[in-house]
Amino acid sequence: MLRDDSPPDMERVRQILETHERDPGELLQILIQVQHAYHFIPAEAAELVADHVRVTRAHVRGLVGFYSFLSDTYLGEYVVYVSDNITDRMQGSEGLATYLCNRLGAKLGVTRADGLASVHFTSCTGMCDQGPAALVNGLPLTRLTRLRMDDVAKLIQARTPVAEWPAEFFRVEDNFRRSDVMFRRPTEPGAALRAAMRRGGDETLKEIQYEEAVDPSSGHAWRRGADETLKELYRSDLRGRGGAGFKAAIKWETCRDISAPERYVVCNADEGEPGTFKDRVLLRSYTDMVFEGMTLCGYVVGAARGILYIRQEYWYLKAHLEQVLARRRDDGLLGRNVLGTGFAFDIDIHWGAGAYICGMESALIESIEGRRGKPRKRWPLPVVAGLNRRPTVVNNVETFAAASMIALKGGAWFAGHGTTHSAGTKLFCVSGDCERPGIYEYPFGVSVREVLRDCGGLNAQAVQISGPSGVTISQLEFDRNLAFEDLSTVGTFMVFGPTRDMFDVVRNFTHFFRHESCGLCTPCRVGTSLLANLVDKVAAGKGSPMDVEEVRKISQLLKTTAHCGLGQTAPNHLIDSLLKFRGDWDKRMMVTDFAPAFDLDAALQEARQLTDRDDAAAHL
Amino acid sequence: MSPDTRRTFLLDGREIPFREGQTVFDAAMAAGVYIPHLCHNPDFEPHSSCRLCTVIVNGRPFASCTQPAVAGQDVKSDTAELNEMRRSLTQMLLVEGNHYCPSCEKSGGCRLQATAYALGLQDNHFPQFFPLRDVDASHPDIILDRDRCILCGLCVRISRTVDRKNVFAMTGRGIDTTIVVDSPTGLLADSRVSREDEAVQHCPVGALMMKGEAFTVPIGERPYDRAPINEDSVAQFQAREARLHG
Amino acid sequence: MASKRKIATCSLAGCFGCHMSLLDIDERILELLELVEFDRSPINDIKVIRGMVDIGLIEGGVCNAESVHVLQHFREHCRVLVSVGECAVTGGIPSMRNHHSLKACLEESYIRGIGVENAHVPDDPELPLLLDKVYPLHEVVRVDYHVPGCPPSADALWYVLSALIAGRDPRLPTALLRFD
Incomplete structure (x- = not known):
């Protein structure tokens, strides 16, 4: 779409609005569609949207300012977001972004004057095993090289629609390198649901009056099946795969037992932790297991509605996910009458719009409700008052997949794998300096060294476990175990080879947190900026040991006082780095005592230009 | 028991x-x-x-x-440790905005300033951000000076839940978070705000203020000249308790 | 009698109001002069600190190359350096210019301003170049103590000075702590 100064035609906005209820919960989904149609949110559109869902213009502006993939300025016909995870950087993403900018004659982050294109950085796009990666008009470009960027630039210059670009550019591999007992092959759709319902003792599952069936006192097979499935979940000792490790059965039972007119099941597929990409693979190749796990949860807790909240970086999966949902409805695995039992359950997809914070369950719920994704007050927990203030189970994609397997094979089977405190297996997203990046499934308790051996990364100097918010471990710790009792993890496993400068890692992570802080609480909003500035100062060779002490002090402040997990874990990598990779900091210290907060000579640059002076006194 | x-x-x-x-x-x-x-x-x-x-x-x-x-x-x-953290948080609020106490009409009645006093804050410690923020003086009765805003969200909450006008909202993210006004122009003058609104009465700092009421109280008699905020807050809270639950 | 403490003072981007406040200690100034000897200070017009002094008091923010040099000179020659007043502590009123680019400030003053003749931005090498912003002292050198206030009251200054001279903790009690 060419942009001139005339107001854009609002017809497409009206078409989009026709497909959405007048419900504030639709707001973010509408804005995403408008952004895709216009490549920005025109003021006129914002007004129409606000009126449609009955919120204020300021509320809409609040969302546009919050989500990275929404913009109030025109981004051009082609919008390129280069993934800015450290693994992309290690593969040369920074140079590639500059290269593409030069080829297009565009400045990074600024739309070309003729409205053709803009190039930006964005947080990790989840293609770390096949980077460097980028998104062009929402679709992932993988394994980028200069040659590929030449082609991309040519296609953009020629205004070739993205749909006509070579499919190879967008090829996304699963790279499933090692499977264990859980993900040998996808399970038969419906098998886990049938197994769960049969646990009630009724093999036929036919001709049940739903009202009777759901009455807890009825002792009906259908109800018994749900109870028995919960017992299996208890037996399995399944803990949440999102990193925190809360026991799934307790969450499900709590949700079930709170008196409420409705309940919800939410699958957290926001997967924003840089270096994490297992959900991408599960939702592509084990899709039914995930949806089946959600349906089971609905069955157990008594929910009729499930929501898959998925990051927009995975927009390329949209058609596939919708097709699987449609098939499951056709097969009676979703809908008003699941497996002929009268049990009603369906799943909607809600898209994120570029905000790491939305991986936090209460922020995710705010986002589903069409608001800025800011975390709620600590209490009540979402399982008590979540979506629409109703009891809501929020679980990770992998947790739901595991739940469906538990329903199929039983809790004891599941608990027979892994360790005492970490039952089952776990997916690890291996990326960085190794020969075979990709997805690895291991029973919990596997050592870091074993993963490194399998992926071909044994000469690593460090591994980042569980992403920037996790733990940086050095060679001395490679015999530690990946399990809740030792290295608890969402599955992220970024490998850093012997020649990497670990300070570059710190700098990338620090900038990530500054970019993703939601701005709600003081320590995170201001602290992540102060930390990024201090790290930049050290990077520029202008830092001193006093700045290092300052980093420590602010880190401690965030850990103690930040409102949510984002701020509390944002300094983890700094604390680890100072403990384990101090050498990479010290070699940048040019001053031993105090170093000014800013570059004194650079602060005279503007005056030098204005006066055309360059004499000795014009420098500091 | x-x-x-x-x-x-x-x-x-x-x-x-x-x-x-x-x-x-x-x-x-x-x-x-x-x-x-x-x-x-x-x-x-x-x-x-x-x-x-x-x-x-x-x-x-x-x-x-x-x-x-x-x-x-x-x-x-x-505790010494918590009070040190409170000082750091207050300093963070002071450096992320532009707080010119000597020329601010709220000085002496400002909760940020008074809290800094109560915590014994003598300096801002961190580098100043010196952000560029807009002042909205369009409204005949009310001024919105974003330099002084500490993003406490009170005006947003009160306008939504008490005044039921939803005049204020937040936009941006992280350090770029700012208050926005709901109106076609984004200006207070074109919004539904009015001087009677609760939302404009409770700003803890000088971000939202009434025009024409500046410097009416002489130095020495301003709220926190009379009693430090620690005493004042407790007294007000206890009076409120007596009123509501007495 | 023990040898007197040496004090140096100066004003950078300030209004000398803090110095005026120091003079406001009234008759206590006689007591002060019994205890201290003034080295470089606008009060006596000494331009350069000779040797080391015990206490340096600086008012005003850092606005140009000269203020950086003076501040660094003070830091090198003062055992204890005290940032005095809002401008020194936070940038203060002069830092209101940070809302505008240096270009806009200079153009307003020397090119587009009312009554400007021979419009050009002064570029004489004798003039110190302006920094892009006005900064507080502690962003340029290490500062030992801060005395906020606009100006700090005579009592506050007296409290700090007498504490420093006597070797006590000079941090202000709440009653003397003011930012305006």
């Missing part, structure tokens, strides 16, 4: 009684113990965003303004 029916908890070693449903903050203030705070106004729903009221409950940090009081819990508030 079992611990659950004692209905008291320990705050810095002192026994504090509480009512069912009260927060640690409310119970402490009612008992005459000041806990520093900026984004919370006891007349409105707590928000727990400034984090100054962080206390340690049974060894773990929580914002006391949203933390339910539980019988028998052990709460630490007035």
Whole structure:
């Protein structure tokens, strides 16, 4: 779409609005569609949207300012977001972004004057095993090289629609390198649901009056099946795969037992932790297991509605996910009458719009409700008052997949794998300096060294476990175990080879947190900026040991006082780095005592230009 | 008596009684113990965003303004470590905005300034951000000076829940978060705000102020000239308690 | 009698109001002069600190190359350096210019301003170049103590000075702490 100064035609906005209820919960989904149609949110559109869902213009502006993939300025016909995870950087993403900018004659982050294109950085796009990666008009470009960027630039210059670009550019591999007992092959759709319902003792599952069936006192097979499935979940000792490790059965039972007119099941597929990409693979190749796990949860807790909240970086999966949902409805695995039992359950997809914070369950719920994704007050927990203030189970994609397997094979089977405190297996997203990046499934308790051996990364100097918010471990710790009792993890496993400068890692992570802080609480909003500035100062060779002490002090402040997990874990990598990779900091210290907060000579640059002076006194 | 029916908890070693449903903050203030705070106004729903009221409950940090009081819990508030953190948080608020106390009409009645005094803050410690923020003086009665805003969200909350006008909202993210006004132009003059709105009465700093009322109280008689904020807050809280639950 | 403490003072981007406030200690100034000897100070017009002094008091923010040099000179020659007043502590009123680019400030003053003749931005090498912003002292050198206030009251200054001279903790009690 060419942009001139005339107001854009609002017809497409009206078409989009026709497909959405007048419900504030639709707001973010509408804005995403408008952004895709216009490549920005025109003021006129914002007004129409606000009126449609009955919120204020300021509320809409609040969302546009919050989500990275929404913009109030025109981004051009082609919008390129280069993934800015450290693994992309290690593969040369920074140079590639500059290269593409030069080829297009565009400045990074600024739309070309003729409205053709803009190039930006964005947080990790989840293609770390096949980077460097980028998104062009929402679709992932993988394994980028200069040659590929030449082609991309040519296609953009020629205004070739993205749909006509070579499919190879967008090829996304699963790279499933090692499977264990859980993900040998996808399970038969419906098998886990049938197994769960049969646990009630009724093999036929036919001709049940739903009202009777759901009455807890009825002792009906259908109800018994749900109870028995919960017992299996208890037996399995399944803990949440999102990193925190809360026991799934307790969450499900709590949700079930709170008196409420409705309940919800939410699958957290926001997967924003840089270096994490297992959900991408599960939702592509084990899709039914995930949806089946959600349906089971609905069955157990008594929910009729499930929501898959998925990051927009995975927009390329949209058609596939919708097709699987449609098939499951056709097969009676979703809908008003699941497996002929009268049990009603369906799943909607809600898209994120570029905000790491939305991986936090209460922020995710705010986002589903069409608001800025800011975390709620600590209490009540979402399982008590979540979506629409109703009891809501929020679980990770992998947790739901595991739940469906538990329903199929039983809790004891599941608990027979892994360790005492970490039952089952776990997916690890291996990326960085190794020969075979990709997805690895291991029973919990596997050592870091074993993963490194399998992926071909044994000469690593460090591994980042569980992403920037996790733990940086050095060679001395490679015999530690990946399990809740030792290295608890969402599955992220970024490998850093012997020649990497670990300070570059710190700098990338620090900038990530500054970019993703939601701005709600003081320590995170201001602290992540102060930390990024201090790290930049050290990077520029202008830092001193006093700045290092300052980093420590602010880190401690965030850990103690930040409102949510984002701020509390944002300094983890700094604390680890100072403990384990101090050498990479010290070699940048040019001053031993105090170093000014800013570059004194650079602060005279503007005056030098204005006066055309360059004499000795014009420098500091 | 079992611990659950004692209905008291320990705050810095002192026994504090509480009512069912009260927060640690409310119970402490009612008992005459000041806990520093900026984004919370006891007349409105707590928000727990400034984090100054962080206390340690049974060894773990929580914002006391949203933390339910539980019988028998052990709460630490007035410790050297927590007060140092409160100073740092206040300094963060001071450097992220532009706070020119000497020329500010709110000086002497500003909760940020008074809290800084109560914490013994002598400097801002961190580098100043010197952000560029807009001042909105379009409205005949009300001025919005974003330089002074500490993003406590009180105006947003009060305009939504009390005035039912939704005049204010936040936009941006992280350090770029700012207050926006709901109107076709984004200016206060074109919004539904009016001088009677509760939302414009409770700004803890000088970000939202009435025009024509500046410097009417002489230095020495301004609110926090008369009593420091720790005494003033507790007195006001206790008066409120007496009024509501007396 | 023990040898007197040496004091140096100066004003950078300030209004000398803090110095005026120091003079406001009234008759206590006689007591002060019994205890201290003034080295470089606008009060006696000494331009350069000779040797080391015990206490340096600086008012005003850092606005140009000269203020950086003077501040660094003070830091090198003062055992204890005290940032005095809002401008020194936070940038203060002069830092209101940070709302505008240096270009806009200079153009307003020397090119587009009312009554400007021979419009050009002064570029004489004798003139110190302006920094892009006005900064507080502690962003340029290490500062030992801060005395906020606009100006700090005579009592506050007296409190700090007498504490420093006597070797006590000079941090202000709440009653003397003011930012305006």
